[in-house]
Amino acid sequence: MTAQTDRRPRLLILDDDPLVGCTMQFIAEDLGLETCFVSTAMAFFAQLEAWQPTHIALDLIMPDMDGVQVMKRLAGDRCRARIIITSGVGSRVLDAAGRSAAEHGLNIAGVLSKPFSTGDLRQLLAGAPLGPPHAAPATSPARPSAAPPHPELGMAELRRGLDADELLVVYQPKIDCTDARLTGFEALVRWLHPDYGPIAPDRFVPLAEASGLIAALTERVLELALQWFAPICGEGTGLAGGRPLSLSVNLSAKAFNDLDFVDRLAQRCLQLQLAPERLILELTETSAMDDPVASLGLITRLRMKGFHLSIDDFGTGFSSMLQLVRLPFSELKVDKSFVMTALQSEESRTVVKSIVDLGRSLGLRTVAEGVETAEVFDFLRKIGCDQAQGYHIARPMTGDATLRWMREHAAAR
Template sequence: MGDRRLLILDDDPMTGETIQRIAEFAGLEVHFTPDPDRFFSLLHDWHPTHIALDLVMPTMDGVQVMARLAELSCRARIIITSGVGSRVLDAARRSAVEHGLDIAGVLAKPFSPPQMREMLLGQTLTTAPPPLAVTVAPVESPEITLTDLHQALDRQEFVLAYQPKVLCTTGELAGVEALVRWAHPTYGLLPPGLFIPLAESCDLIDRLTDQVINQALAWFGPLCVGATNLSPATCDRLMLSVNISARTLSNSALFVRVQECCETHRVDPARLIFELTETSAMDDPVASLDLLTRLRMIGFHLSIDDFGTGFSSMLQLVRLPFSEIKVDKSFVMTAMTSSESRTVVKFIVDLGHSLGLRCTAEGVEDAETLNYLNDISCDLAQGYHIARPLAGDDFGYWLASRSS
């Protein structure tokens, strides 16, 4: 099981001692304290792998403690406990996740020993990630200049990772999403949030999109022509998703080049899905409608990404020719601990199906969530439970390990 250490902060001695007994019986080393100062002293000296934290305490509440843990870059898995209502617990969890903390789960008091054991004995921080750590970012975000971006495009420093999408019913491969990263020679692998906004503001986004789509199609084209051991059924349904910016929607010439690139790599346009965030297509409604309609006529598919996080969702779904709807991961990741999130996920899936759209859930991190998505007839799923984004060369290894 490894060296697991649980640090408990709770002002109720009975609850703290109960958690301590459960954890010790499960084989963990445990320290329990009702005092926040003692808690942070132990955090510094003892380096716990897990933390059990009560939300409501008299001297320093759990939200303040979590904010402090975030400042300290705490990487322990955190279990939030409280007797407050489920909506408050859900809000506290969302706050913790947005602070970058690793939340194992939330437990409403009174909780059962099996619930606590399940959270304590789940995935540990020592689990090695699959190949290509695509979420790596420097501790301090580097200052990226326009010159840097021009040079990166000239040198073709942008690389792709591919995250599989599977059928919820069978777990079989149904598609991949291409995700761009900058292999910076000094700072390492940079996530898109550090360079996409600059590329958009400096009119370099189309050039970057060109490189991304060319690279993605060159990798995707050979998948079903003997380069992998995919079954004919998998090849028939396999699709490639690529994110595009709202700025790109005014550039019809770029999509002519994409069509030519599809011909070069022998990829049917009907295999390619362009993903748009749900607010981006509204920048120029008329131009967006014209171009997106033409893309659908060519055969390309369109997906509305991060659905449920913007303000123009319904209008977009009705007026634009989408073929897929993607449920935002913020709802999917909390579906098993939040009845409100489950309600939203089911609503989006039902809405998508009523409009004839295929539904994909992002952020699937455990089997329980995948089973729930299957129960509500969601079509596709992607997330760390299925696979992290993979380097192109590692995709075959993932396929082999999954089939075995």
């Protein structure tokens, strides 16, 4: 369908309650929208094709075709109308329906729990920017399109990349939620392939684990990151502003089987005159809990040497509270899937606050990743989260770019 941009915005309402439909019509027309109200899915899709609305108000509970089925068909038709989901099923179901629709590429303006106020509907209709009703969904910067497949990537290719120094470490700053001061960085690895360009770690780290190259990959990332970080912590550099900074590095569960890993890491920090307390090793929640016996040995030795341990992506696994208390972690990282949806989902806000409260009660530092707006950062500050990282603060950067960012951040503060 060809989008029409030279006409008034149009609202198509699908609801089996005439009173609700007429009320929506009255409010929308008062705001200057053309409106059409239908009570069956058949009439809805016929009008959708002929009328090309810019906005849709959709009731989830319908007798002939429920709202989830309607939205699935809308996604298949690449509908780009702004969709308002309405229902009396409860906020949790509404939130879930909204997330499901957004993940299918639909343009969700918001959700309204019945009975809703006229002001809430006016706000969604007046405040939502208009877009072409039937166009290909735009790619969200927070959810990039899937990378093209790399069928040639295998153990031999990864080994070649390691030998050719094609791995690059980038750094994402973390700041204190109370005063926005810099607290440290997370080191993130990228593979700059000569033919395919940048390759994300979720494509080659599993390959490294499966092929036995994860130890070499981990050692390379640690070496590059520590060489960059150690001079920043040196006395007299002025880069840290007199405050102790930390460096977080992801650690594979395969490291549990390397008995000499802890000693090698401690020795390298000694050579670089870097206190082990400055280094935070991040383990995913699932990997830390899959083999708690092996985890306990490694984590205990690391903590005895002075290193800090963090549970990454906390909230996405199924760990027991017993194991969390049993393993001597020093930090919890709130998974970005909850942080990024905190403003839209009451459920996500509850999860984030519960993790922050849990960390505080256990004496653990809490770090939220995926902070992309000032509003989310303000929410984290209010609930007592300790640190934050994400695009609102800074994107992952090369070492040189990170040093420039540090000077600019210090000057701005």
